[in-house]
Amino acid sequence: MKALKTGLLVTLLATAFAAPAAFAGDDAAKGDRAQKAHERLKAADKNGDGKISREEANASMPRLAKNFDAIDANKDGFVTKEEMRAFHEKNGGRKGKQS
Numbered sequence: 001m002k003a004l005k006t007g008l009l010v011t012l013l014a015t016a017f018a019a020p021a022a023f024a025g026d027d028a029a030k031g032d033r034a035q036k037a038h039e040r041l042k043a044a045d046k047n048g049d050g051k052i053s054r055e056e057a058n059a060s061m062p063r064l065a066k067n068f069d070a071i072d073a074n075k076d077g078f079v080t081k082e083e084m085r086a087f088h089e090k091n092g093g094r095k096g097k098q099s
Contacts, residue, residue, distance in 0.1 A: 041081065051078040 044052055044060045054077060057065040064071065064079065071079050071087045 038081075041084075051080045053078055 040061065041052065044056050044064075046056055046059075052061065052064065054065070054068055057068055057079065064084075067087070068079060071083050073083045073086060
């Protein structure tokens with residue numbers, strides 16, 4: 001019985017210490033995805049104006065191009081990082097997500 005309690009205690013402690021590490025990995029993965037998305041946007045922004053035109057999206061970001069009108073919230077013909085973030089949050093990342 002003592003061995004069972006000891007084993008249970010070891011398992012609980014191991015789980016308690018492993019859980020934060022697992023969540024830290026999730027945060028790191030999210031940060032990595034955000035960094036890669038930023039790099040793709042920077043590469044697509046050929047004129048360096050900080051926003052993506054429909055032409056820029058058509059040239060190198062097909063998923064963004066497909067959802068351009070829905071993402072371009074203010075209908076100015078450009079998509080900004082803020083508009084993409086808002087679209088992503090509203091749609092749970094299902095649409096417009098870059099690969």
